[in-house]
Amino acid sequence: MWVLGIDTSCDDTGVGLVEDGRVAVNLVASQVALHQAFGGVVPELASREHLKVIRPLAERALAEAGIGPQDLSLVAATRGPGLIGALLVGYAFAKGLAWALGRPFYAIHHLEAHIAAAWPEGLEPPFLALVASGGHTHLFEVQALGRYRLLGATRDDAAGEAFDKVARLLGLGFPGGPEIERLAREAGEAIPFPLPLKGQEGYDFSFSGLKTRALQLVEKGLPAPALARGFQEAAILHLAEVVLRAAEDTGHRVLLVAGGVAANQALQERFRQAGLQVHFPPRGLSQDNGAMVALAAWRRYRAGLPPSPLGLGATAYWPLEEA
Template sequence: MRILGIESSCDETGVALVDAGVQGVPRLLGHALHSQIEMHQAYGGVVPELASRDHIRRVLPLTDAVLAQAGLALSDVDAIACTRGPGLAGALLVGTGVAHALGVALGRPVHGIHHLEGHLLSPFLSADPPEFPFVALLVSGGHTQLMRVDGVGRYTLLGETIDDAAGEAFDKSAKLLGLGYPGGPALARLAERGDATAYRFPRPLLHSGDLDFSFAGLKTAVLTQVKRLARAAPEGPATSRLADPLSEQEKADVAAGAQAAIVEVLVKKSLAALSDTGLRRLVVAGGVGANTRLRAELNAAAARRGLRVHYPELALCTDNGAMIALAAGLRAQAGLLATDAPAGRFDVAPRWPLAELASAA
């Protein structure tokens, strides 16, 4: 079963072709991705209208590129999957609209897929796929959740953020340091040159006794430290005094300290989730899952405790079409997709809790 996957939930246009197989190992036949980072950098963040327009320009050329990689034609596609939500409404409408247009033209079924389920299942395309059941740590720009996963569509929420997600903490801390957009990867690179012990930042909810997260207070602590380090100009009237910029070493130390705080919370809560559930496997998915310090800390902790940690391939940590096609294929194998899904009539779900998807399984 060859499934064409289209992802357009935010600022990346992803298209991929996955052979779901028949109760076998899924294979990635073709994969293409366009990132809008350069376009949004001038604005310091994603501009929804610009994102939608760029998706329109990119999705069909990317589809052609994927089919060329696979050496196949559109007529060889058995089904089409697209991200139905969550995400930016306009961006979702582009990918979903194109998917249904193709479905009508080809007479193929179209399936709307949950963005986070795509991330959660993406390690099944890796060289070291997990086995059910496992605990999943979903960490991205807008989501931080711990889930118990007993099978496709069988998800139990264990804990989630009550305010900012881990990715937001990375991005907002980076912005306070003047690192621009996208902030998370820039902060991680800067942290490599810093001393994580130079400034002590709080670890919110680390000892709360539950599996929830909170990162808003960390952002405030970073802001307070940046202000403390900024030195007022010694001359001129008070109204014209400008804070001197932090030195590069000070910035690196703040970045390292903030990253260490985020990573420690994620690691400790993930280990607590494994302990509470009695499970021995952890899956880490989402853009923050590419963070090298997070991977190193989790791998070290897992090795000490005899646990297994699984990640998507680095190229599939960010939003991509492969995870959407894969999720559709795995749901089809589990009997969770209608075989006659109609093409041409659709909606999108900008706000779509993953727990709601599980309850409908």
């Protein structure tokens, strides 16, 4: 069966096709060049760009798969959370297509889609899932498909957001994660950064202190590569410390790491050395994309979870525990 998934939760327009749980097509129209001059995403510009590209991108995806709209069995889109104007573009397009074709429609939670991208076939819950991206840093206990318990979340900036802001301080490009990672490789040594929330009993995250420390170091004129490496090492160590402590406390030995930050090679290496069974998304599925939405819908359909009513609206705020 063919599943079409659409994601327009932020600035990237994602259209993906999944055939029987296998990603067949994954197209992403990036808006990096559009927003780069502003150092971050401008919501109104993002919405307008989604409107321009959503239909031709969907048509291209179908053409690359060698199928037509009538070959689709399910249609899915990100319902939330995200930028509401951006969300509405892909969500309305997908609902309209599902209605016109008479196909079931699945409204997918953005974080569940990220988890689905890293969830290998045959892995059964329970396990832990860390979603770290430009808009989210959340740690969940996945009890079953559709059943999630939030263990901790960021108290301020998301991990990817902090990478973007520190990259801006260093005069680097947007998005900042790949730029920080590239620059960090040039450093002979790292400038030390303090570990956030040291000694906490819970499983929350915080990146605002690292960002402030980076600003102080930039103002002192310290070398950018050593600063980038120090920031990256501290951010990764913070993520790992919280997650590994949660794994020890809960007894879980399986971890999924998803979201754009999961593509960071230094982060992947740190978690692979942690003694857990760790899974990351395949290449191309870490960033926001439509294929992960299609994967989540396919899993829900296969598990017997009902489709969504077409009258259900998009939402900027939607806790995963309520999905």
